[in-house]
Structure formats: C-alpha cells, structure tokens
Amino acid sequence: MNNTKAMKRIDIVIGEEKFDNLIELLSENKIRGYSVLRKIGGLGSRGFRSPYDILMQEENVLVVVVCEIDPAENLIKSIQPKLKDFGGMCLVSDCLWVEGPPISY
Amino acid sequence: MNNTKAMKRIDIVIGEEKFDNLIELLSENKIRGYSVLRKIGGLGSRGFRSPYDILMQEENVLVVVVCEIDPAENLIKSIQPKLKDFGGMCLVSDCLWVEGPPISY
Amino acid sequence: MNNTKAMKRIDIVIGEEKFDNLIELLSENKIRGYSVLRKIGGLGSRGFRSPYDILMQEENVLVVVVCEIDPAENLIKSIQPKLKDFGGMCLVSDCLWVEGPPISY
Amino acid sequence: MATIQPVVFFFVLGVLAGVVKSDLKIPEALYKSLSIFLLIAIGFKGGVSMAKYDIMEVLPIASAMVVLAAMVPLTAYPILRFVGKFSQADAGSISAHYGSVSAVTFAVGVAYLANINQTSEGYMALIMALMEIPALVTGVILAKAGANKAEGEKTQWGKLLHEILTGTSLILLIGGVIIGYYAGVTNNVAPLDKMYMDLFMGVLALFLLEMGLLASARLKAVLEKGVFIVAFGILFPLTAGLFGAYVGWYFQLSPGGTMLLAVLYASCSYIAAPAAMRIAVPEADPAVSIGASLGVTFPFNIFVGVPIYWQMAEWFHSIPLD
Amino acid sequence: MATIQPVVFFFVLGVLAGVVKSDLKIPEALYKSLSIFLLIAIGFKGGVSMAKYDIMEVLPIASAMVVLAAMVPLTAYPILRFVGKFSQADAGSISAHYGSVSAVTFAVGVAYLANINQTSEGYMALIMALMEIPALVTGVILAKAGANKAEGEKTQWGKLLHEILTGTSLILLIGGVIIGYYAGVTNNVAPLDKMYMDLFMGVLALFLLEMGLLASARLKAVLEKGVFIVAFGILFPLTAGLFGAYVGWYFQLSPGGTMLLAVLYASCSYIAAPAAMRIAVPEADPAVSIGASLGVTFPFNIFVGVPIYWQMAEWFHSIPLD
Amino acid sequence: MATIQPVVFFFVLGVLAGVVKSDLKIPEALYKSLSIFLLIAIGFKGGVSMAKYDIMEVLPIASAMVVLAAMVPLTAYPILRFVGKFSQADAGSISAHYGSVSAVTFAVGVAYLANINQTSEGYMALIMALMEIPALVTGVILAKAGANKAEGEKTQWGKLLHEILTGTSLILLIGGVIIGYYAGVTNNVAPLDKMYMDLFMGVLALFLLEMGLLASARLKAVLEKGVFIVAFGILFPLTAGLFGAYVGWYFQLSPGGTMLLAVLYASCSYIAAPAAMRIAVPEADPAVSIGASLGVTFPFNIFVGVPIYWQMAEWFHSIPLD
Numbered sequence A, B, C: 001m002n003n004t005k006a007m008k009r010i011d012i013v014i015g016e017e018k019f020d021n022l023i024e025l026l027s028e029n030k031i032r033g034y035s036v037l038r039k040i041g042g043l044g045s046r047g048f049r050s051p052y053d054i055l056m057q058e059e060n061v062l063v064v065v066v067c068e069i070d071p072a073e074n075l076i077k078s079i080q081p082k083l084k085d086f087g088g089m090c091l092v093s094d095c096l097w098v099e100g101p102p103i104s105y
Numbered sequence D, E, F: 001m002a003t004i005q006p007v008v009f010f011f012v013l014g015v016l017a018g019v020v021k022s023d024l025k026i027p028e029a030l031y032k033s034l035s036i037f038l039l040i041a042i043g044f045k046g047g048v049s050m051a052k053y054d055i056m057e058v059l060p061i062a063s064a065m066v067v068l069a070a071m072v073p074l075t076a077y078p079i080l081r082f083v084g085k086f087s088q089a090d091a092g093s094i095s096a097h098y099g100s101v102s103a104v105t106f107a108v109g110v111a112y113l114a115n116i117n118q119t120s121e122g123y124m125a126l127i128m129a130l131m132e133i134p135a136l137v138t139g140v141i142l143a144k145a146g147a148n149k150a151e152g153e154k155t156q157w158g159k160l161l162h163e164i165l166t167g168t169s170l171i172l173l174i175g176g177v178i179i180g181y182y183a184g185v186t187n188n189v190a191p192l193d194k195m196y197m198d199l200f201m202g203v204l205a206l207f208l209l210e211m212g213l214l215a216s217a218r219l220k221a222v223l224e225k226g227v228f229i230v231a232f233g234i235l236f237p238l239t240a241g242l243f244g245a246y247v248g249w250y251f252q253l254s255p256g257g258t259m260l261l262a263v264l265y266a267s268c269s270y271i272a273a274p275a276a277m278r279i280a281v282p283e284a285d286p287a288v289s290i291g292a293s294l295g296v297t298f299p300f301n302i303f304v305g306v307p308i309y310w311q312m313a314e315w316f317h318s319i320p321l322d
C-alpha cells in the first residue's frame, strides 16, 4: 500500500505488578511510542484471572509497541531474558504504519 | 526472528452475554491461554454500541487466543457453527511467540 | 484456512477528543463494522498518558476496523490527510475473517 | 401552587453543562450506584410506611391498579401507529416505554409531596415495581401481533419474561419494600433511615444532574424526528396522568397517593423498557423511544407534569365519591 | 433473643438476585468504595471509644488476644490435612483464611450489639487489624514447613510480610483507629460522625447486597467440593468462636467485647488472606478457600453464628470469674 | 491556636500508604464522585448563606477581589523566570497554577473556621469559581507574550476560554451557588442539607486520603527538580496569602472571609490549571507545576498555611480601618 511503512508490532501481556519494570525496559530501549490497555483478564500458566470477578484483584496489562524492525529485534533480545519473571506472553507480528501523524516510533 | 515460534492469533469480539459460552468452548478445546478485554463498544450487524453511553448497557468482549496452528484450526472448526448465534467477529492472523515465559498455549 | 476470507485489519489509536471526528469519517466511508476500546494510555509524540494517573484526564481510544481490501484502501486514503491533526497512529495488517456471523464489514 | 423545588434545578444544570459542552462527566459507576441507591430507598421507604396497612386489604387494590396500567400502552399504540405513522415494531416499543415507569420521576413526585407536607400510601412503591410487567408484555404483544415473522425469528418470550421479572429495578424495589416492611413491623427502621431516607433528596439531586447531561444528548436526536413525537411526549403523559388520577381517586387513595398514581401512569421508562425491547423487539429503533422518553417526557414531567398531576388529584378529590 | 436485623436481609436479597440470574450488578468501584468506607468507619468508631481507655493498660491484653488468635489456624490445619485430606498447601492456605478475619462479619456483630443496646471495648477494631498478622504467617508456615521445595521456589517472606503489613485493611483500620482516637481525645468527633457513624448501617446494607451476589456465585463451586468442606465451614467457626468467647471472658472483656472476640476468631477472610496466599502459597487452589469462606462460613456467621456467639458470651459471663 | 483538625490526618494516612507502597487504591470513579460532591457542596453552602446578602452590593466587591487575583500570577512569573530560571512557557504555566485555586484547600479552610466557630461571607464560593478566569488567562499571556511562534502554532484562545468557562469546577461551583441561593431564598434548604452540609467533612476526609496518595507519588518528582521549586512552593503562598488577607481586610470582609480570601490567593490548582495549560501551553512540563502544587504547596497549606492565614486575618482585623 502507498504511503505506508513496514513495521513490527509487539504485543505484551503481563501482570499489572510488572508494568513499571516493563516500561523501564522500554525506555532503556529508547522506544518512543506504545499503547497500554488495562483491566485485562485471561487464562495463563498462573490460572484464570476473571475480568468480572471483583474479589480477584489481579489484572493484566497489554502493552502494544509499534516500531521499526531493528529496534524491534533489540527490544525482543532484551525482553526475552526477563520473560520468565514477567510471565504472560510476548508476540511479534508485521504491520504497515500509515504515514502522516508525528513520528512516534 | 530467533527464539520465536510461529503461532496463530485468534481475535474474537462478541456480546458480553455470550462470554460464558465462549469460555466453555475454549476449555472444551483445551485452550491453555487467552486474554479477555471488556467494555468494548462498536458497530456491527446489531447496530452501534457506544462505549460512552451509560444508558446502553450492552458491551462487547474481545477474547484473544494465541495457540499453535493445529489447535487453532480445531478451534476455528468448532467455533464456526456457533458464530451465527454469537454474532460479532472472529479473525485469524499470524504471529511469532517470543519464547521465554512459562508455556501457556 | 477453509471458510475464511482475507481481509484488512486497521488499528487506529487517537486521543479521545478526536473520537467523534473519526467515527464520522468511518461512516462517510460506509464502514459497517468496527470495535472501540477506551481508557487506553500510552506514549507518543505528545508525551506519556498514564493509564494509572487519575489526575491526567486524557485518554486514548483504539478503534479496530476489519474490512475488505478495497474499502480499506479507500479508508486509508481518506484518513491519511487527517492523521496530522488526529495524532496517534494508524496500522494496517492482514487477517482472515472466519465466516459465519452476520456480515458486518 | 408551591415553588419549584431546588432539586429539579440540578437537572437544568446538567442540561446546561451538556449544551455548553462542559467537560463535566458523571462516572458511570456513580450513575449506577445512585440508581441502586434510589431504587432501594424508594422501596424501603414504601415498605416502612406499608407496615401500617393490612396487606390483605391492600393487595387487591394494588393489583387492580397494576392491571389497569396496561391501558396506557393500549392507548398509546394506535396513536403512534396511525397518527404518528410509526412501524408496528416502533409503535409497540414506544408504547411499552410509556406504559412502563420512571423511578426518578416518581422520586420527584415523592419529593414534591414532602415539600407540600402531603403523605401517600406506602404501597405505591410496590405498584411501581409491578407496573412494568403488564406494560412491557402488552408493548411486545402489540409490536409482534400478526406480524409476518421471518424464518427463525421467534419472539423470545422466556428470555423476555426473565429479563422483566429479574430486572434490577424490580428486584431492588421489591427487595426494598420487603426489607422496609420488615424493619417497620419489627421497629428496626432506626439506623437505616439515616441513609435511605435522610439522604434521599441529596442523592436525587446528583442523579438529576446526570439525567440532565443525558437528556441534553438525546434531545437533539428526537427533535430531528419531527414535531409529532415531541407533541406526543407532552400530550400523552397528560392524558395518561389524568387517567391515573381518576383510577387513584376511584380506589379512594389519599390525594398524595392519587397524584403518585398519576405520575406512574404518566411517566415513562428509559432503562428497563429499552433493555426489554432490545431483546424482544430488536427491530425497533431505540433512538426514538429513549429520545422521546428522556429528552421530552422526563423533563416535562418533573417541571410541569408533577404540579399538574397534583392539581388533578386535588380536583378529583373535591368531587364527593358517594 | 432479638429479632434478626433488617440489614442482613440485604445479603439474602443479593443471593436471590444471583440465583435468579438478575442483571443486577454492583459496580466494582462501588464495591471498593464501600469497603474503604467500612474499614475507616470501623477503625474510627473503635478509636473514638478507645479514647476512654488508658492505652498502656489495653496494649498487653490486646496483644495477648492477637497472639492467641494463632491457635485458630493451628487447630484448623490438622483437621483439614488429615480429616479433609487436603494437600499441605491447601490445608495451610485454608487455615490462614480461617485464622484471619472478616471486617464485614465484625460489622454485623457490632450492628447486632447496637440493636440489643450493648457496648463493647473500642480496641476490638485494633485487635481485628492486628489479628491478620499471626494468622497469615502461621498459615504460610504450615503450608510450607518441611515441604520439598522445587528448585528456585523460595517462600517470598519479605514480599509476604510487606503485603500483610501494608494491606488495605490493616492500613485503613489502624489509620481509622488513630484518627478516631485523636478526634475523641481532642473532642473533635462531631462533624465526622455524620458520615462514619450515622451512615454505617446503611452502607453495610449495600455491602451485604454485594456480598450476597458474590456468595451465590461461589457457593456452587464449593458444593462441588463435597460435604466435608461445607461441614468444616459451619462447625469450625463454632469451635473457634467458643474459644474466642472463652479468651474474651478470661481477659475480662465486657459481654459485648467477648462476643466480638468470638466473632473475630470465628470469622474468616475472603480479601486479605487470598491476596497473601496468592503470593506465598501460589500452589494452593483459591476456589476452595474463598468458596468455603464466602459461600459457607460468612452467611452462616451473619445469620446463625452472631446470635450464638452472643449466647456464648452471656453464658461465660454468667460464670463468676473469681 | 486551635488543635489540628482530625480531617487533615487522612491526608497523612494517604501519604503514608503511598510511602510504604500499600496496595490501597481509591477507585478513579470514587475520586471523581467525591470531587463532584465537594464542588456542589461548597457552592451550595455558599449560595445558601449568600441568600442573606444583597447581591447588588456584593457583586462589585467580589469582582474587585477576582480581578485583583490576577496580581498573583503577575508576581509569580518574574520570580520563576528570573530567579528560578524556568523557561517562559514553564514560568507562565506555573504562574497560572498558583494564580488559580484549590477547592480542597478552600474546604479545609472552611472546616478550620467551623472548628473555631467563625463564619464567613457566603459569596467566597463564587469568588473561588470566578478567580480561575483571570489567573489562567494571565498565565497564558505570560507564557506566550512576545515568544517567537513556530509556524502553525497559534494560541488556541477560543478553545482555552471554552475550557475555562465550561470547566467542571466552574460549572458545579456556580451551579451550586445559584441552587443554594434559590433554596435559601425560598426556604427549601432542609432536605438537601443532610447530604451537602452534614456529610461535607466526612467526604472531605476520604478526598484527603486520596490526595495524600497522589501527593506522595508526585513529591519525588518535584524533589528531583531541586530546592528552588520547593522553597517557592512554601514561600510564595505565604506572600500571596498575606496579600489576600490585606485585600480581604481592605474590603471589610469578616475575619473568616478575610482568611478564606487569603487561602484562595495562597492555594494553587492541580486540576483546572493543568487541563487549561495542556491546551494553551503544551510545551510546558506538567510534572513541575503539578508536583509543586500537589506535592509541596497543598500539604503546606492544609497543615501550616491555613492556621497562619487565620493569624494574618486576625492581625489585620486588629488594625482599626478608619
């Protein structure tokens, strides 16, 4: 497609309690743009976190980072050793960034 | 990319009232990991569900399942006949799972 | 995969204050289905919007549009000139729509 | 006539905030919390004052008033269908909205009575809770009767009845009535009244503020639908209120109770009815019914209607019954 | 025996709403706001009435009652492990839940006393706040002692202690006690009591409504686990309550205070304990412990237990101490 | 000097909870609900007591005090720019924050007066509502005047004025004043006071708890910015307060009103000003201004400032005016 740029999209789901650590890691990697979605439930190796259960107080966070291919690889490399502690999941996929907005990647 | 594994990502958006049915279906399919996002608005065949309208009490749920290619195909097969009743949408796309965290797929 | 249809998925993240403009643009483009996620934080060219900070009152909205390839290209074309004003980001990626639910694209 | 109560000006404040596009927003959780509070409080208060009545005497009268409430949608339907030219589905759905009730309009009526030092029968809260049943069922029958059903499209009566009978407002109102009744009979009202009676007006104020914000957003949509629906939203409740006042007087309610029955017949729903119609008559357009209900009739009732219904009640009561 | 207080029927209402699958939902923000309110109010009220005591005299007695509370999980564990055949982790975790306390059960006890015009020692709120510490620590030791640890699995004592000592309930209860004490001593209770004392019962009612909804969802899960855990959920609190009543009487608490100590020993946690166990004993299954606590013991305590603990307190106090 | 009021210790409790990293969290919806309540309550209470005044007499004095408030940012700016070496944008933005007001600090002042049995002019609430206008406009002018504008960068005056004039706090305060005034004049205060007057202090307590949590998170950021901004955050409000006390005394306010004017001049905004500056001066760094305002000046004012402003008011009033 015209006026688009091939980029990597990284989706990370982790427990809320690790959010600060992840953000720090992103800023060490000089990531200049990401989105954060809160109050996410789910099933994983640590069991079910119901998004409807108000007694269970654990929630997940989804952080979506879109960046160029090189920084993406570097980010993956520096995230990978921490994933065991973070839990959750980390996905990489391809996308096209529609050019136009101020560059925040 | 190194240390990654090719997987399928399935995004399902349905009305909240069908959530329990969907979860049951996932567990029948032995899905071991998914994420749930609540309070989603949208436009679909049943009209507009505004995420800002506090009188409209219907909300959608987005369930993201990441799994290996075989279970993904099985899941799709068993979800498809129910989609008419569920409404909403069901997408499949490709992604890479960054290895490291406890396996929850 | 059987019973699926190749589609485009467009992810748009913008400030809440531009939401109405975006929805108008979608309906001008005769888009018949989208999902809206609210209360999204993030980092971008306008700085950090913490999803945990209750004093900061700005939030982002994520709108996901899934549609056929032609309308997607048209949508991109008509969105692009407005992106500078909208800020945020606009991504395009490929996906398969699992057939079955009432067609809302 | 009494002065307008301060509490309704909170509605005006909400409308103004909406019109000038203020960034004022009532959190959704607050809105829901306030409605839970109001429903419990209305039920509880009613139950406490029901403790003074003999239930066996009350039930038949109350049932009659509930059943007669079905007249409201039955009257609304032909007007909407044949004068207003609405589709069968829309006419049925709007009828159901106007047959059903608005707990907040009722609350404004109660506040009005308190203001002019009038009392009313406690079981009006119970009547309000039950009135939704015939109204919604009648509305759905009107919307569906004789219509050619497309293949696979069956009215989900089971689901609908479940929705009506287990709806938040019915559960909380009736629960509040029973607990209030029990508290009244066992002389245990005392510590609960600080919250569910003393704070009633203050909570109503906040709720009306929110209603104003919501109404200002809806009014535009309904004005676009033309003058008929606006006229209907004003004239129909007056008629229904007159009928309610007549029924109340006929069953020898106190003037206060008569006025509240008029308010119930005249008021219309913007919460329970939309939810039920979405299930039973999904082909109806909620924008019209909610817009007329919330954008036109609700403000009309709380400002102009309530004092008029009181006049009607007084007027009937000036007629010697025997 | 006094009549059942109206407030507990809000719990029944919540259970019923859950059972009939009503669309009634208490917003999460309301649930959290109400618990913040209740914790502050319980602490504040306790602090105000503590202002009448000499703290130096109170502290040793209070400490003794807190330390003795560790007996509760120590007794629960062998029953769960060897009679109930639970795994070490589950038995430890459930023990911690039953050793810990439920502020809402305590609140129902306080309401019961108010209803029968009995007073109690203000420092019971302080004891409640502190009791969680020995209960949770003992529970974790039981769950872990002697177990073969898999590589890399170390009990995170630091994190656990931090979780316990800075948990919401401990912070708000102790904060409330101190501020209430200060307000009492400086004669400044006046404007705060309108909220934290007068509204207590009304807020408790709303909270119990929510608890009913939650309990109805949990009960099913626990019933599936078999009859043992249900029997445990009823018989164990009776035993713990008896022990609490004995300890209270031994330390010469008033009858009201004796009953509240019985309530504390008998009640079990469904908020603080699950949070702590998730950190310290992640291999335990929370469905059993929360289910038993919320689905069985909590309703048992507020309906049947509280009056019985009062009987126990009266019974002990009919024994001459010297 | 009076003892410190218990209510401010809720702020300390919140700070402590933040410092020990407690899991205590105030739901966002509660925070927003409490601020809506406080703004309405402050306005309403002011309106009720304004009903005793002749509005035509009050308006010119009130306007003068509002206009004179523009002196506050005009004084702050050169200090910040030339002593503090802040950029023009930052100096202008911080000036706007300090020229603007904090409704919660005002509420603590009102509570202080109630505590020492002093009254004040009801129209102070109106002054508070209006003061934001000159403060924010002046701040933006200072931030922008003479600066070379990059291409396409125009101050969005229209948007800014809209934001200021339709902001939540202005709408709710003025709405509350008008409704309170109407209730006062028509003798209809009665049922609303149970909520908006009696519960004021209890709600303020909860709000201060939240403010403490927020302030503890902000303080760290501001301490990193160095000693100047901390000193400014303490010394500047003292100066502004002195000026306010002088103006109040000059216009012959009561001692209580004089003190409240000092509080208004001395307090600074952490809600309305940040929102306005984000639109008008996006290049300013909000971390400094909110940090100084919430982390330094707010706690200073509620603990130390308020009693000092009362001393100032008393001191001026010991001077014979004629």
Ligand SMILES: Nc1ncnc2c1ncn2[C@@H]1O[C@H](COP(=O)(O)O)[C@@H](O)[C@H]1O
Pocket: A032, A033, A034, A035, A036, A064, A065, A066, A067, A102, A104, A105, C013, C014, C015, C040, C041, C042, C043, C044, C045, C046, C047, C049, C060, C086, C087, C088, C089
């Ligand atoms: N590279 C990126 N990856 C993910 N989200 C982004 C990215 N850039 C911007 N965003 C999102 O878009 C919002 C607005 O961006 P901006 O207008 O550039 O401040 C941010 O707060 C993020 O939520």
Ligand SMILES: Nc1ncnc2c1ncn2[C@@H]1O[C@H](COP(=O)(O)O)[C@@H](O)[C@H]1O
Pocket: A013, A014, A015, A040, A041, A042, A043, A044, A045, A046, A047, A049, A060, A086, A087, A088, A089, B032, B033, B034, B035, B036, B064, B065, B066, B067, B102, B104, B105
């Ligand atoms: N296969 C998966 N697909 C989607 N989400 C997942 C998957 N595995 C884990 N998650 C998410 O990550 C969270 C934490 O995972 P875990 O640490 O493995 O319990 C879960 O609660 C899910 O929200």
Ligand SMILES: Nc1ncnc2c1ncn2[C@@H]1O[C@H](COP(=O)(O)O)[C@@H](O)[C@H]1O
Pocket: B013, B014, B015, B040, B041, B042, B043, B044, B045, B046, B047, B049, B060, B086, B087, B088, B089, C032, C033, C034, C035, C036, C064, C065, C066, C067, C102, C104, C105
């Ligand atoms: N084409 C689409 N793109 C994105 N989301 C969609 C699309 N179609 C439907 N949805 C989502 O699915 C929900 C339910 O769809 P429906 O059952 O068709 O009304 C909508 O409210 C949207 O959130």
Ligand code: NA
Pocket: D072, D097, D098, D099, D100, D101, D240, D264, D265, D266, D267, D268
């Ligand atoms: Na009606």
Ligand code: NA
Pocket: E072, E097, E098, E099, E100, E101, E240, E264, E265, E266, E267, E268
């Ligand atoms: Na216990």
Ligand code: NA
Pocket: F072, F097, F098, F099, F100, F101, F240, F264, F265, F266, F267, F268
């Ligand atoms: Na100021």
